[in-house]
Amino acid sequence: MERIPILKIGNLLLVSIQVDLQDRTVITLEEDLAEKIVATGARGVVIDITALDIVDSFTGRMLATIASISRVLDAETVVVGMRPAVAITLVELGLSLEGIKTALDVERGMRLLSARA
């Protein structure tokens, strides 16, 4: 089964989603991420979805869940690189991802988090 790699950069974690998301992959990612945050004491999580061109309500919920998990573990989540088509779809689905921070690209996302750290 595919596993999404979680990279540690300074006190941030970078999750770059490059594959089509299956339910199992997402659950594994949630578990891995929670463990990694605790193990590294990371203060922020950057989720890069530049490569994601199809989303559904499931994906939207996954982003919200990951953000919630991180918040409980005292790490802030930034979703970066959302494509216009993806953003429009999420809005049409009525998912505005309240409480999740967003940035245009990884660089800006990391700057946003380190400004708060």
Added chain:
Amino acid sequence: MAAEVFGNVVERCRAEEEELLGRWKEIVAESLRGRMTGVELDKELRDLLDALLSALAAGGGTDPGAEAYGEVRALLGELSRNRAHQGFSPRETAVAVFALKRALRDRIGDEPGFTPLTDLIDELGLITFEVYTRAREEVISNQAEQLLELATPVVKLWHGVVALPLVGTLDSARAQVVMEKLLQTLVDTGSEHAIIDITGVPAVDTQVAQHLLKTVVAARLMGADCIISGIRPQIAQTIVALGIEFGDIATKSTLADALMLAISRSGVDFGAEMAKRGL
């Protein structure tokens, strides 16, 4: 069969083709009032008559949708489209075809096959109408498309600040195009601030507001910040009367104010900057 219906109309027409064509041209030329040259008209009508007679001789029958009339229909379509582009009315185009009936009556009105032939010509005349309408519709839909593209420029105002000056009524189709274009520009230019200026939007109803809100939320999802500017007093009143909530979306009355806000949000100290320049 076709031969029985039309009798020996075809033979007589062929025999008198030149005279028939001359009379037809005469009648059509009257209605054209010199908007086409005689040579053009001659070629058009000659081709058409020739194709029609060939189709009749080939046993095309009374149905103009039959295979034998393929060439006649194609010629009629071309004629109709040309006339439409030259600015003729559909009536004038159809009259050109119906004129053939008058020409035929003058030459071979006594033939028993004359009546079914005129019925056929009526049908052919109607084809020109259909093609004419279709050609017009094509022109209209092309124009609508061009209008969509024309009316939605996204301009860069400052480093990291883009503006979308909206002009004209915002319907769903246009709002969609506008939204996609703005979001794509945000990605392409890496801008973190977008200003949607609605100075040129004549009226804001719940639907337009809905589209604006969706655009702002989508931009936020992508990590950009949207400001709505150019809200005229009447529009502000309408928005309140309709109970539309813009929530925490920044709204400004002029584009200048919105630009100032966007720039100061990107970290420039405007007060200090203005004081330095003595403004």
